[in-house]
Amino acid sequence: MRQFVFEDITSEEVARRTGVYTPLTDSVRQLLDAAIRTEVDPDTIRAAGELIDRATAMLRSAQTDGPHGVRYTADGTGMPWGNPAIGIRNAIAPPMVVTRDGDRLVADVVLGAAYEGPPGLVHGGICALLLDHILGEAASAMTGTLTLRYQRATPLGAVHLEAEVVATAGRKLTVRGSMSDADGITVTAEGIFIAPRLTMTERPDDREGP
Numbered sequence: 001m002r003q004f005v006f007e008d009i010t011s012e013e014v015a016r017r018t019g020v021y022t023p024l025t026d027s028v029r030q031l032l033d034a035a036i037r038t039e040v041d042p043d044t045i046r047a048a049g050e051l052i053d054r055a056t057a058m059l060r061s062a063q064t065d066g067p068h069g070v071r072y073t074a075d076g077t078g079m080p081w082g083n084p085a086i087g088i089r090n091a092i093a094p095p096m097v098v099t100r101d102g103d104r105l106v107a108d109v110v111l112g113a114a115y116e117g118p119p120g121l122v123h124g125g126i127c128a129l130l131l132d133h134i135l136g137e138a139a140s141a142m143t144g145t146l147t148l149r150y151q152r153a154t155p156l157g158a159v160h161l162e163a164e165v166v167a168t169a170g171r172k173l174t175v176r177g178s179m180s181d182a183d184g185i186t187v188t189a190e191g192i193f194i195a196p197r198l199t200m201t202e203r204p205d206d207r208e209g210p
């Protein structure tokens, strides 16, 4: 199995790469939204598709064999850049920026047209994705069991997420969290997360194939 991967680069190099990839991902995110909402004529859609295919071919002219992987630098900086919740190279990610507030992790995210399930409302699987991620990050562990209660529908727009470890028993952590909008909680979550026996540090040369 592919493991967490150590990458021997400086924080300056991490910042440089972040500066290169973030605008590209923002552009792709705009493209996703435009593709959903455009009402231009079919010829314009075909022409846009050809331009996008050319851009895709440019990017594919040099690429990794498999997924990005979860990379870490010597000072512990994480680069989970392909992650669908927080990845700076993944346009599917809103992206969610997770910060610490005391014992809790918190995040504020704006969910637009790409996350719609029922009309005007956030898809339940997207709520699960974001809650799974923030609870998992609070635990720094793998999701074992995740239980969600959709208390009321979440309108598209600004949402707030929280997660906090409430109990630890060996490698087993119980984490609670929620998603809310301006009117209060829409989804509550409780999960059992299991810390892996082995956490990281393959050298790039030791990497298994995808």
Ligand SMILES: CCCCCCCC(=O)SCCNC(=O)CCNC(=O)[C@H](O)C(C)(C)COP(=O)(O)OP(=O)(O)OC[C@H]1O[C@@H](n2cnc3c(N)ncnc32)[C@H](O)[C@@H]1OP(=O)(O)O
Pocket (backbone or CB within 6 Å): 132, 133, 134, 135, 136, 137, 140, 141, 142, 143, 144, 145, 170, 171, 172, 192, 194, 195, 196, 197
């Ligand atoms: C920074 C990180 C951010 C990432 C956030 C994103 C989180 C994710 O999406 S992770 C991906 C989704 N999750 C998965 O794919 C997990 C798949 N399952 C697995 O890999 C394993 O079954 C795993 C790791 C959960 C447990 O395996 P393993 O370490 O062998 O557990 P095991 O030794 O059998 O059991 C340890 C304890 O956990 C309990 N346990 C095991 N599996 C589960 C489970 N699924 N649910 C609840 N409890 C469990 C056992 O009962 C045992 O408890 P106790 O010590 O009280 O007897």
